[in-house]
Amino acid sequence: MxxxxxxxxxxxxxxxxxxxxxxxxxxxxxxxxxxxxxxxxxxxxxxxxxxxxxxxxxxxxxxxxxxxxxxxxxxxxxxxxxxxxxxxxxxxxxxxxxxxxxxxxxxxxxxxxxxxxxxxxxxxxxxxxxxxxxxxxxxxxxxxxxxxxxxxxxxxxxxxxxxxxxxxxxxxxxxxxxxxxxxGNYIFYDYMQVLVGSCSMDDIAMKIVTTVISHKPEVGTLVVDCGWNCISQDGCERPKDTLPLGYTPIVDHPELRMRAMTQEIGKIEGNGEAIDYSKFPLGTRLYLYPHHSCATAGLQPKYYVHSGDKILDIWIPNRGW
The missing domain is CATH 3.20.20.10 (Alanine racemase)
Known part of the structure; x- marks a missing residue:
């Protein structure tokens, strides 16, 4: 920089x-x-x-x-x-x-x-x-x-x-x-910055990796092992109609949206259509864009720096006051 x-x-x-x-x-x-x-x-x-x-x-x-x-x-x-x-x-x-x-x-x-x-x-x-x-x-x-x-x-x-x-x-x-x-936030950008017109989705330089751990067709959701303890709820208090892709957009899957989160659980629903569960078998890895990267980054113990699928480095964030 x-x-x-x-x-x-x-x-x-x-x-x-x-x-x-x-x-x-x-x-x-x-x-x-x-x-x-x-x-x-x-x-x-x-x-x-x-x-x-x-x-x-x-x-x-x-x-x-x-x-x-x-x-x-x-x-x-x-x-x-x-x-x-x-x-x-x-x-x-x-x-x-x-x-x-x-x-x-x-x-x-x-x-x-x-x-x-x-x-x-x-x-x-x-x-x-x-x-x-x-x-x-x-x-x-x-x-x-x-x-x-x-x-x-x-x-x-x-x-x-x-x-x-x-x-x-x-x-x-x-x-x-x-x-x-x-x-400050520009170093990563995030979904919030997309919503306020600072950048496009392609400019976001942070993703969270999460895993599909349960299917709940009776309530129309996928469950992933990533909740507010991983990505925070900062900024997510906005009315849902202002968040067209949910709280945390799922990379390359606009047909999905994060509907709700608890501490270590995320509930993903179909974005206007029913989920095709055959496309997301248990164990599937999904990538999420953070709503507010400052808060998300502050919750992670390490950052994996990558180019495509190749990990180039691991950064350990500074902590404390």
């Missing part, structure tokens, strides 16, 4: 930051609001040994906690302010007085280097293209307005970016003013 540069990657846990740092990455953003109580020895170690380990704040309290915990020697904290442009998850509200106060504190602090503005526009996970474009337009316009407000106050904003996989997969023209994008 980084063309061998080992720079500019965003992580959501300290364990991930340590993993990439140990692998040679030297420009890492820890994209979770920092407060003083989270500034552990591990965080300080990353900030000290890396050329650029960036923390993120979204409150005056969080910013003050960073200021009150200076690093040793001439090392400075690199700080981004997370901005809420309307999504309402984390981030300081873009037009609030606190946004200006946080950046003033960062710019004035002796042991802090203010890096700029960070935004996650997770509200772009919508299927309507016009609605998505309007969210993207509003998000960027609000970031630009805040940037101008800060610069008018004498605070340079060297970097400012936003991102979600839907917004970065289908960018609009005004996103060209940004200095960076912050997508």
């Amino acid at each position: 980084t063309a061998g540069t080992k720079r500019k990657i965003v992580v959501s846990t300290i364990a991930e930051a340590e993993f990439y740092a140990d692998g040679g990455f030297d420009d890492i953003i820890f994209a979770s609001p920092m407060v003083k109580e989270r500034i552990s020895k591990r965080v300080i170690s990353l900030a000290t040994r890396l050329e650029a380990f960036h923390v993120m704040v979204d409150s005056v309290v969080g910013m003050q906690g960073v200021i009150d915990t200076p690093l040793d020697g001439d090392k400075k904290w690199n700080v981004f302010m997370e901005v809420d442009c309307g999504y309402g998850r984390t981030g300081c509200v873009w037009d609030s007085d606190d946004a200006l106060m946080i950046c003033r504190k960062a710019a004035a602090a002796e042991h802090v280097r203010f890096q700029g503005l960070y935004n996650h526009c997770g509200n772009t996970y919508v299927p309507d293209k016009d609605q998505k474009s309007q969210i993207q337009l509003t998000t960027v316009d609000r970031l630009v307005e805040l940037k101008k407000r800060l610069e008018a106050d004498g605070i340079p904003v060297p970097r400012f970016g936003c991102g979600s996989t839907p917004s970065c997969s289908r960018p609009i023209n005004n996103m060209g003013v940004l200095t960076e994008f912050h997508p």
Whole structure:
């Protein structure tokens, strides 16, 4: 993804930051609001040994906690302010007085280097293209307005970016003013991204292998050994009529749909027609596309990297916090 540069990657846990740092990455953003109580020895170690380990704040309290915990020697904290442009998850509200106060504190602090503005526009996970474009337009316009407000106050904003996989997969023209994008899910894509128009089924780079373990013609289902403990139910709370291929599409079998799941069981029904059980004898292997690959990937102990039927490598995912 980084063309061998080992720079500019965003992580959501300290364990991930340590993993990439140990692998040679030297420009890492820890994209979770920092407060003083989270500034552990591990965080300080990353900030000290890396050329650029960036923390993120979204409150005056969080910013003050960073200021009150200076690093040793001439090392400075690199700080981004997370901005809420309307999504309402984390981030300081873009037009609030606190946004200006946080950046003033960062710019004035002796042991802090203010890096700029960070935004996650997770509200772009919508299927309507016009609605998505309007969210993207509003998000960027609000970031630009805040940037101008800060610069008018004498605070340079060297970097400012936003991102979600839907917004970065289908960018609009005004996103060209940004200095960076912050997508994540795009590395695998998934059925959810298909539904919101980010990609096609052919772009999904993750599949789950499952086995047919029971026939239930009396209720019209196949049973497989793969339930929500394997693929999760994240995103599956949508009305069923918005999921034309069920919770988890079955690769190369549009005539089937995942109707329901329990912990280790999946119930597959015919998609508008009765199942021909002779095509799926017990022991048949089926391949499923994840609804949300982030959640599915987080539940697996290993990933098999393959080209066709040939296994090329096995990846062990990073765990913990």
